[in-house]
Amino acid sequence: MGTRPWFIAHLGFAYYFLGVVYLAMGLVMLALELFALLLRESPWGFLVGAVVGLLLGLGFRRLGDPHHEPGRAEALLSIALIWLLVPVLGAIPFHVAGGMPYLDALFEAMSGFTTTGATALSDFSHFGYSLFFWRSLMQWLGGVGFLVLVAALLTHLAVAGRQLFFAESTGVQKEPFTPRLRTTARSILKVYAALTLVAALCYWAAGVPPFEALCNALSTLSAAGFSPNPRSFEGYSPMAQWFGTLFMFLGGAGFVLQYRLFFTCDLRPLLRDVEFRFYTLIVLVFSLLLALFLMTHHTKDMNYTWGEAIRHAFFNVTPIVTTTGYASADFALWAPAAQAILVAAMFVGGCAGSGAGGIKVIRWLVVGAFVRRELVRSLHPQAIIPLRVGPKSLGEEVMRSVAAFIALYLGLVALGAVGIALLENDLVLGFTASAQAVGNIGPGLGEVGPMGSYAGLEPLSKLILIFQMWAGRIELVPVFLLFSPQLWRKLRG
Amino acid sequence: MGTRPWFIAHLGFAYYFLGVVYLAMGLVMLALELFALLLRESPWGFLVGAVVGLLLGLGFRRLGDPHHEPGRAEALLSIALIWLLVPVLGAIPFHVAGGMPYLDALFEAMSGFTTTGATALSDFSHFGYSLFFWRSLMQWLGGVGFLVLVAALLTHLAVAGRQLFFAESTGVQKEPFTPRLRTTARSILKVYAALTLVAALCYWAAGVPPFEALCNALSTLSAAGFSPNPRSFEGYSPMAQWFGTLFMFLGGAGFVLQYRLFFTCDLRPLLRDVEFRFYTLIVLVFSLLLALFLMTHHTKDMNYTWGEAIRHAFFNVTPIVTTTGYASADFALWAPAAQAILVAAMFVGGCAGSGAGGIKVIRWLVVGAFVRRELVRSLHPQAIIPLRVGPKSLGEEVMRSVAAFIALYLGLVALGAVGIALLENDLVLGFTASAQAVGNIGPGLGEVGPMGSYAGLEPLSKLILIFQMWAGRIELVPVFLLFSPQLWRKLRG
Ligand SMILES: [K+]
Ligand SMILES: [K+]
Numbered sequence: 001m002g003t004r005p006w007f008i009a010h011l012g013f014a015y016y017f018l019g020v021v022y023l024a025m026g027l028v029m030l031a032l033e034l035f036a037l038l039l040r041e042s043p044w045g046f047l048v049g050a051v052v053g054l055l056l057g058l059g060f061r062r063l064g065d066p067h068h069e070p071g072r073a074e075a076l077l078s079i080a081l082i083w084l085l086v087p088v089l090g091a092i093p094f095h096v097a098g099g100m101p102y103l104d105a106l107f108e109a110m111s112g113f114t115t116t117g118a119t120a121l122s123d124f125s126h127f128g129y130s131l132f133f134w135r136s137l138m139q140w141l142g143g144v145g146f147l148v149l150v151a152a153l154l155t156h157l158a159v160a161g162r163q164l165f166f167a168e169s170t171g172v173q174k175e176p177f178t179p180r181l182r183t184t185a186r187s188i189l190k191v192y193a194a195l196t197l198v199a200a201l202c203y204w205a206a207g208v209p210p211f212e213a214l215c216n217a218l219s220t221l222s223a224a225g226f227s228p229n230p231r232s233f234e235g236y237s238p239m240a241q242w243f244g245t246l247f248m249f250l251g252g253a254g255f256v257l258q259y260r261l262f263f264t265c266d267l268r269p270l271l272r273d274v275e276f277r278f279y280t281l282i283v284l285v286f287s288l289l290l291a292l293f294l295m296t297h298h299t300k301d302m303n304y305t306w307g308e309a310i311r312h313a314f315f316n317v318t319p320i321v322t323t324t325g326y327a328s329a330d331f332a333l334w335a336p337a338a339q340a341i342l343v344a345a346m347f348v349g350g351c352a353g354s355g356a357g358g359i360k361v362i363r364w365l366v367v368g369a370f371v372r373r374e375l376v377r378s379l380h381p382q383a384i385i386p387l388r389v390g391p392k393s394l395g396e397e398v399m400r401s402v403a404a405f406i407a408l409y410l411g412l413v414a415l416g417a418v419g420i421a422l423l424e425n426d427l428v429l430g431f432t433a434s435a436q437a438v439g440n441i442g443p444g445l446g447e448v449g450p451m452g453s454y455a456g457l458e459p460l461s462k463l464i465l466i467f468q469m470w471a472g473r474i475e476l477v478p479v480f481l482l483f484s485p486q487l488w489r490k491l492r493g
Numbered sequence: 494m495g496t497r498p499w500f501i502a503h504l505g506f507a508y509y510f511l512g513v514v515y516l517a518m519g520l521v522m523l524a525l526e527l528f529a530l531l532l533r534e535s536p537w538g539f540l541v542g543a544v545v546g547l548l549l550g551l552g553f554r555r556l557g558d559p560h561h562e563p564g565r566a567e568a569l570l571s572i573a574l575i576w577l578l579v580p581v582l583g584a585i586p587f588h589v590a591g592g593m594p595y596l597d598a599l600f601e602a603m604s605g606f607t608t609t610g611a612t613a614l615s616d617f618s619h620f621g622y623s624l625f626f627w628r629s630l631m632q633w634l635g636g637v638g639f640l641v642l643v644a645a646l647l648t649h650l651a652v653a654g655r656q657l658f659f660a661e662s663t664g665v666q667k668e669p670f671t672p673r674l675r676t677t678a679r680s681i682l683k684v685y686a687a688l689t690l691v692a693a694l695c696y697w698a699a700g701v702p703p704f705e706a707l708c709n710a711l712s713t714l715s716a717a718g719f720s721p722n723p724r725s726f727e728g729y730s731p732m733a734q735w736f737g738t739l740f741m742f743l744g745g746a747g748f749v750l751q752y753r754l755f756f757t758c759d760l761r762p763l764l765r766d767v768e769f770r771f772y773t774l775i776v777l778v779f780s781l782l783l784a785l786f787l788m789t790h791h792t793k794d795m796n797y798t799w800g801e802a803i804r805h806a807f808f809n810v811t812p813i814v815t816t817t818g819y820a821s822a823d824f825a826l827w828a829p830a831a832q833a834i835l836v837a838a839m840f841v842g843g844c845a846g847s848g849a850g851g852i853k854v855i856r857w858l859v860v861g862a863f864v865r866r867e868l869v870r871s872l873h874p875q876a877i878i879p880l881r882v883g884p885k886s887l888g889e890e891v892m893r894s895v896a897a898f899i900a901l902y903l904g905l906v907a908l909g910a911v912g913i914a915l916l917e918n919d920l921v922l923g924f925t926a927s928a929q930a931v932g933n934i935g936p937g938l939g940e941v942g943p944m945g946s947y948a949g950l951e952p953l954s955k956l957i958l959i960f961q962m963w964a965g966r967i968e969l970v971p972v973f974l975l976f977s978p979q980l981w982r983k984l985r986g
Contacts, residue, residue, distance in 0.1 A: 072871070072872055072874075073872055076871070076872070293915065297918065335918055336914060336918050336919050336920045336923075337914060337915045337916075337918040339920060340910075340911050340914035340915055340920055340923060341911070341915075343911075343920065344907065344911045347907070367900055370893075370896070370897065370900070371897050371900050371901060371904075372977075374893055374894065374896075374897035375897070375970065375973055375974055375977055375979075376977065376979050377893075378565070378569070378894075378970050378974065379565055379566055379569070379974070379977075379979055379980060379983055380979075381565075381890075397874075400863075400867060400870075401867065401871075403863070403867075403896050404863065404864050404867035404868070407860055407863070407864050408864060410903070411864075414837065414840070417833075418833050418834070418836075418837045421829060421830060421833035421836075422786065422830045422833055422834075423830075425790065425828055425829050425830040426829050427829045427832060427833055427836065427921055427938075428920055428921065430829075430833060445920075477868065477871050480868055481868055481871065481872065484865075484868055484869065484872075486868075486869050486872055486873075487872060490872055
């Protein structure tokens with residue numbers, strides 16, 4: 001063992017984990033290969049993907065060591081590696097069978113697995129059913145991965161304030177997967193799977209073609225937003241749009257609380273939850289405000305009735321707040337006053353126990369409590385005042401983690417906004433593309449609006465966005481640590 | 494005494510302080526009255542202002558109590574009151590003699606005393622010399638007030654992390670004006686006055702008409718930006734523009750360090766200062782980047798030589814970073830890529846020991862140190878790591894104050910941006926107008942660009958901006974405390 005270099009010997013968990021994931025992806029692509037053959041669509045994409053996945057998976061698993069207990073550094077590095085290398089593999093079918101340049105294919109796959117839903121497709125006609133299904137499935141699988149990541153690793157490692165979000169985890173435990181966290185993860189996934197199935201049936205019942213109903217359901221509950229229909233939900237019936245709003249709203253709410261609701265018929269924990277109440281309030285206020293501006297600023301060119309305005313308002317606010325990213329109208333064409341509401345909504349994010357991206361409601365509640373406390377402290381500097389959100393009293397380290405997370409988040413949005421604005425020579429595009437990428441939302445404004453595409457951007461802009469989607473999905477810390485010499489020192493030592 | 498209501502009996506310091514300031518303003522306006530009479534300009538503005546100021550000043554002084562020792566609550570309330578009521582009085586001449594509606598006059602005066610420099614004037618021909626001089630003088634006086642506020646009260650009260658900025662103040666002292674702070678304030682004001690004089694002479698030497706040279710000097714060192722010339726520095730010689738860049742740069746750097754440089758010929762403290770070095774780096778990098786984009790994006794319509802591009806780049810980056818707000822070109826007409834650099838620069842702010850507004854370089858350095866520490870902590874959760882900026886080790890309460898300040902700052906920018914974008918139906922205008930107001934910068938983009946005016950905005954937008962300029966100048970905490978029941982409880986009790 002001593003003769004193996006440190007990046008093999010010290011990363012036994014990372015390689016083993018990556019190997020298992022690549023083998024699983026290889027098998028999924030093998031199954032999709034059968035689907036493609038059955039439909040007489042190009043077989044090469046999934047074949048190449050499956051072969052590469054299985055071979056590399058076997059190789060990584062041999063390099064790894066299933067009994068190696070990972071330290072914090074290796075665990076965080078593994079998270080960053082998996083979320084980078086899974087899209088690298090998953091992009092292969094888009095490139096080989098879908099005819100996308102590899103950079104665009106990687107953009108699409110990163111957007112898929114991170115549940116962003118920003119597309120680099122401009123012409124939907126090159127894609128067959130099997131590719132569209134892969135595109136939606138990777139979002140659903142990305143959602144599963146994220147939920148497990150949050151319920152287990154991030155909570156355990158106390159990253160980005162995550163220790164706050166499950167009452168079960170009161171501190172840093174020795175075991176990464178305590179029995180309680182395992183139970184939590186299992187109930188979350190149960191809700192996730194059940195709601196996906198119900199959503200697919202509801203969409204179908206509301207007139208959406210069955211294949212699209214299934215694909216849309218896969219990307220609704222994962223707060224992801226890819227649709228096999230280039231017009232997103234624009235062409236569906238009002239009933240389908242209202243169902244979409246409902247399931248997006250549920251997808252952005254905490255799954256643990258919904259488990260109590262759906263599996264034990266207990267509504268009270270949900271209604272008592274401070275985050276859920278604030279989240280509901282935000283969706284209501286933003287939607288009604290938007291409806292008002294749709295009626296006052298679009299009287300001439302759109303002629304919405306109040307019913308239509310309210311439906312479009314709810315259907316376009318909910319996907320932004322929950323970071324799903326669907327649209328029922330091309331809001332890139334709306335009046336700036338209406339767009340301003342959506343831009344503001346980009347910074348909310350869903351609830352912490354969901355698959356939503358963004359900053360998330362609970363972190364804003366922590367910031368609010370913290371700022372209120374500091375204001376009181378400027379009057380009473382010696383007073384010791386606990387930090388409270390709802391009934392919970394939070395430790396200082398939670399507040400610090402949340403503050404650092406938000407600083408990294410806004411810093412990455414700002415840097416990307418300037419970079420993309422410089423590259424694309426467009427302020428609004430730069431700002432909204434950057435904000436949507438870090439929050440894993442999907443659409444921006446201008447050329448990259450909900451009916452637009454990221455295909456036309458500069459390659460460097462696409463690379464920035466790929467980086468932002470990757471970092472944003474795994475809550476930034478694992479990616480920023482890659483730039484810290486401390487991480488490498490710890491891994492080596 | 495017991496029969497007087499609490500808002501008289503408990504606010505002896507606030508009334509006395511306000512009375513003295515109003516009397517002083519009354520006297521200044523009386524002097525300007527002579528100036529106006531001499532130039533045969535309308536005498537009514539300054540007369541009404543002086544009479545109101547002297548009468549109210551006497552009244553407030555009678556209500557107040559010179560021996561009343563203010564608590565923290567009363568001190569913070571006094572700061573908020575003074576910075577609101579001084580513009581309310583100072584606006585009178587603009588309204589009476591300048592023919593501006595009172596809301597516009599208040600906007601202009603708030604913009605003046607807060608050293609913002611955003612103008613609600615659209616037609617400069619209604620204003621005589623005396624009004625223009627008043628407009629520049631209020632900026633210079635606002636600068637004096639701010640420097641004293643920072644050196645004494647905010648540092649003493651440890652508000653917004655201010656205890657960090659003078660090595661002299663190691664904690665919260667009993668006396669608001671310790672001998673050391675008094676010496677500090679005196680050296681700061683010496684540098685401020687001396688540099689103003691030198692700037693006026695240099696501008697004059699570079700061909701600026703003497704009256705404009707004086708007015709511009711008054712608003713350069715205060716980082717304020719009003720110019721009696723509607724084209725700001727656009728019409729002046731390249732030499733005058735380079736002088737402008739130099740004095741803006743000095744005006745945005747710490748005055749204590751410059752005291753050592755100019756009065757004891759010791760350059761080393763300045764060069765060793767982490768904040769000054771970082772500030773210089775930012776100005777250089779942003780300017781050279783802007784020069785590059787001016788050359789690549791304006792080849793057709795502007796035809797700058799490299800020399801011109803570099804001059805315009807430095808002359809337009811420096812006023813934004815230092816929050817002065819001058820311009821040598823209408824950057825609202827530049828390509829968005831060039832504007833993006835200026836929008837990013839809006840969030841820097843000058844150095845802490847200057848009259849500049851904005852977040853300020855030192856606070857960003859604190860954030861950077863904090864985020865780096867939290868990243869290391871996610872690897873070593875039990876480690877105790879001191880927070881360092883340069884050689885200084887900072888207490889946790891400094892970090893908390895800075896974090897709360899930045900949260901309030903960005904929150905106020907975001908709220909204002911959405912509000913103004915909704916009112917004006919313009920995203921870029923809303924965002925930049927809001928960001929410039931909280932940072933006391935002056936110009937935004939679009940209609941409110943450097944050659945534009947805020948006159949055409951909705952009254953509610955103007956009120957939002959007035960609130961933002963006011964809150965931004967006194968470092969937010971005193972204004973936000975007005976909404977805290979704790980403040981009123983403490984004042985009453
Ligand atoms: K999404
Ligand atoms: K200014």
